[in-house]
Amino acid sequence: MAKQSIFGRISTLVKANINALLDQAEDPEKMLDQLVRDYTNNIADAEAAIAETIGNLRLLERDHAEDKQAAVEWGNKALAASRKADELRTSGDTVDADKFDALAKVALQRQITAENEVKATAPQLESQSEVVEKLKAGLNGMKVKLEQLRGKRAELLARQKTAEAQTKVHDAVKSIDVLDPTSDLGRFEEKVRRVEAQATGRAELAASSLDAQFESLDDLGELTEVEARLAQLKSGGTPQGQLGS
Structure with missing residues (x-):
């Protein structure tokens, strides 16, 4: 049996x-x-x-x-x-x-x-x-x-190893696809753009602050001129303007 x-x-x-x-x-x-x-x-x-x-x-x-x-x-x-x-x-x-x-x-x-x-x-x-x-x-x-x-x-x-290799290659190619905004490269590019925008904003802010400082200097000059003319009046003289001869 x-x-x-x-x-x-x-x-x-x-x-x-x-x-x-x-x-x-x-x-x-x-x-x-x-x-x-x-x-x-x-x-x-x-x-x-x-x-x-x-x-x-x-x-x-x-x-x-x-x-x-x-x-x-x-x-x-x-x-x-x-x-x-x-x-x-x-x-x-x-x-x-x-x-x-x-x-x-x-x-x-x-x-x-x-x-x-x-x-x-x-x-x-x-x-x-x-x-x-x-x-x-x-x-x-x-x-x-x-x-x-x-x-x-x-x-x-x-065949299984080939399929796995193909999947890895596909994923790798996808991760560096410059046209895909969701890819690693796309995300990195977006990050760089944000840093650039932030730097531009800071530059604009710094420029605005510098203009204000120059305006302050102009105002200070005007006050100094006013003080000088006032002193001349008190001393009995006639204040001379910038356009006088």
Whole structure:
């Protein structure tokens, strides 16, 4: 029963549609890893069972060959005993002739038994040989499938890494897209513009303060002129304007 179970698994695994299994899997990589483990374990079990089956076949072949050889040998012994009996009977020794004829009959009986064994084991031997060949083919099929699984797994991992690399490249390109205001470069440019605007504002503020200082100086000059004219009036003189001669 254990052998039949293993042989059944060989047939099932060889017929398995890898692509269909992957299409149904939520995680193809985990599915492939599990399939690789299953195939590896089942191949080891199958090899042990097939080795035992081949061993039994070789024993059966040896027994079959021995039975064929025994049939030939007993036939030769029967022939030798019969000829000896004929020689003795010709010489008038009927008693010994009968003994050798009896031995010839025993040898012929042994020959018949050996031949029957050969006939009986022939179909079994043929059947077992066919089973072994089918099992060998199935085992080879499993090994081919295992290599396909390993190749599929490597392909899947390579495609995954390629997709991840493409995603990283896309993200990197997007992050420096000068036309995208949400990109890193766009955000940095906006920050620079704000700093520039702030600097412009400060410059304007500084310029405005400087103008006010000059205006204050003008006002101070006017006050000084007023004070000078007032002093001239108090001293009895006539104040001279800037336009007087």
